[in-house]
Amino acid sequence: MxxxxxxxxxxxxxxxxxxxxxxxxxxxxxxxxxxxxxxxxxxxxxxxxxxxxxxxxxxxxxxxxxxxxxxxxxxxxxLHAFDRDYKFGTDAQATRYSAPDKRKTFQGYKRASGKFGTRNYIAVLTSVNCSATAARFIAGEINRSGMLDDYPNIDGVISLVHGTGCAIDTRGEAYDLLKRTQWGYATNPNIGGVLMVGLGCEAFQIPRWMQSYGVTEQTTFRTLTIQEVGGTRKTVEAGVQAIREMLSTVNGVTRTEAPASELMLALQCGGSDGYSGITANPALGVAVDLLVAEGGTAILSETPEIYGAEHLLMRRAESAAIGEKLAERIRWWEDYTARHNMEMNNNPSPGNKAGGLTTILEKSLGAAAKGGSTNLTGVFHYAEPVTANGLVFMDTPGYDPVSATGQVAGGANVLCFTTGRGSAFGCKPTPSIKIASNSLIYEKMMEDMDLNCGDVLDGATLQDKGEEIFRKILAVASGERTKSEELGYGDSEFVPWSVGATM
Known part of the structure; x- marks a missing residue:
């Protein structure tokens, strides 16, 4: 039949x-x-x-x-424009929390801030693209040397490089976005130590950035500039030595029991298809509801990919101010795309369309299902620290690496990524759990996929799949490695959002 x-x-x-x-x-x-x-x-x-x-x-x-x-x-x-009824908070309901004696836990790294990490990395950050190669050399030298074998509590040294940092307005939005993103990564609970490498003459000056956040050099936070140290080779040597000196301190942190309320889950979907909105995304939404019931946080993002479903999220806003903040972000994107001679319906991608998605409205209605059914408790700008519990929204582009970078900068310590076409993705320092929307892509890309929701089409319930996803989140948060981690993904997927003119 x-x-x-x-x-x-x-x-x-x-x-x-x-x-x-x-x-x-x-x-x-x-x-x-x-x-x-x-x-x-x-x-x-x-x-x-x-x-x-x-x-x-x-x-x-x-x-x-x-x-x-x-x-x-x-x-x-x-597709043409039509009015959607923006009613703020009409569907908001009191959150049902798990009984205290039934609360879930995971094994995490407790930081001085009181937050818990799910991984323990040392990050080599860069102020500008001109220092990217030196940063990669430093991380590569450490990882190849074998010295990390003596420090089993350290997951690795990662170079998180980018393509900007100069030729930008130092008083403008592009500078502020990069500043927030870099600080968010430096303070993410999955990072145990930081080395920031600069060139020296760039627009994004390391001392000014440190002054903005009241940061000083210390054992687990070091900085270098190539011009001051005296060239690439000397910078690499100095960088390796700086990291060597922080290894014992970073390794000294061990996993300890933490409540699931300390989890901040980033929600992503990429390479979506016609099944995503009825299998993987709503199953992930069930897992989100379970996490929120534990007092945890989930970050829904990708503003162009909730366009057409935003009115449904606004109805779940806990206050009119939260609903209006989301509406303001939608208006900003409508203006932003118009200024660049684009339209919101430029998304879906060719791959999405081949998988059965026709318009951005269809894609968005399926994508928003990742957010489950609980209240919307906050709306945050890109890379802004997430300070609310429950389901929140962060304004990001729909492009997965840029969006996930903002979520991790906001504090996400674990990530779930649904896909129907087979996106290949990782997100160091935050582990990425890949969830297939259909059994065909799961079987074809089993080495990349952690979970399969295609069996929903064969009779498995969304509730059962959501519970399976939630158990996987707890296991990964406790140290179980994901497929993308086994493959080595995550260093190159650090992509801060670049807006405005490059001068």
């Missing part, structure tokens, strides 16, 4: 679980043409310019009359 799913009574399409062929029956409608797996079929005639409805929400409009049984995709769907 043909397998399909109709998500709500209001929908005028069904999703093909497997490919549908002409002559098949789907929701008492004869299939009129081949419908690829993960794609949509009309189950009633849809008149030209009439809305196409999925999840009970508008995802686009019919470009021409669409017959029942026809394939519904970008060839016959378009």
């Amino acid at each position: 043909a397998r399909y799913i109709k998500l709500t009574d209001a929908d005028n399409i069904v999703l093909a679980i497997d490919g549908l062929n002409p002559g098949d029956q789907a929701h008492a409608v004869a299939v009129g043409q081949r419908i690829p797996r993960g794609h949509k079929m009309a189950v009633a005639p849809i008149a030209k310019d009439a809305p196409i409805v999925k999840y009970g929400q508008v995802i686009g409009f019919a470009q021409d009359d669409i017959a029942a049984g026809a394939w519904v995709h970008e060839h016959n769907v378009y």
Whole structure:
């Protein structure tokens, strides 16, 4: 029998679980043409310019009359602006917390700040792209030398380099974003020691950055500039020595029991497909609800990828101020894309479309499911320290490395990443748990995927999958290595958001 799913009574399409062929029956409608797996079929005639409805929400409009049984995709769907009802807090409910005697725990590294890390890295940060190579040389020299073998509590030395730091307005938004991002990584609880390497003449001056946060040199926080030390070779030697001197201190921290409330979970989806919004994303949403019930925090992000679902999040805002802050970020993105001759519907990507997603509204409604069902307790700017518990939103681009960089800078100490097309991703110093939306990609990329939610299509419940994800989060937070960690991903995925002009 043909397998399909109709998500709500209001929908005028069904999703093909497997490919549908002409002559098949789907929701008492004869299939009129081949419908690829993960794609949509009309189950009633849809008149030209009439809305196409999925999840009970508008995802686009019919470009021409669409017959029942026809394939519904970008060839016959378009998008235009329409009003969405912004009601703040109408669906907010009191959070149900787990009983104190049933609270979950994990094994983490307690920091002087009182926060708990899930990993214990030494990070080599850079003030500017001009010092990136020296930073890589320093980290590579340490990791190749074998000296870390004597320090089993250290997960490694990572070079987190970037492509900016100069030719920017030192009083502008680009500078502030980089400043927050660098500080967020330096103070992330998964980092036990920091070496900051600069060139010396760049716009992003290390002393000014340190002064902004009241930082001074100490055993586990050191700085070097290539011009002051006397060149690349001398900088590498000095950097290796600086890290050597902090090894025993960083290694001295051991794992201890911590409440699950100390977990800050970054939520990401990439390479999404037609299944993402009905398997992996809502299953992750169940895990988020479980974490929030423990008093923990989950960070939903990727503002262009909640566009079209933002009104649903606003209804869960704990206050009108939180809802209005999210609305303001949506307006900023509408203006930002217009200024750059783009439109919000430039997303989905070609891969998303091949997987069955037609418009940004459809993609967003599925992506927002990662946020579960609890209240929205805060909205934060990019790389801003997350200070609220519960489900929060951070304003980031939809591009996964940039978005995840902001979340980690905000304090995330573990990350879950859902994918339908097979994104390859890691996020040092924060471990990334990869969750497949369908069994085909899980089996094809088993060496990259940690969990499979494709069995939801075969009868597994979202509740069971969410509980499985939550157990995995606790295990990874306690030290279990993810597939991306085994593969060595994470150093190159540090990508701070660069906005404004490069001078």
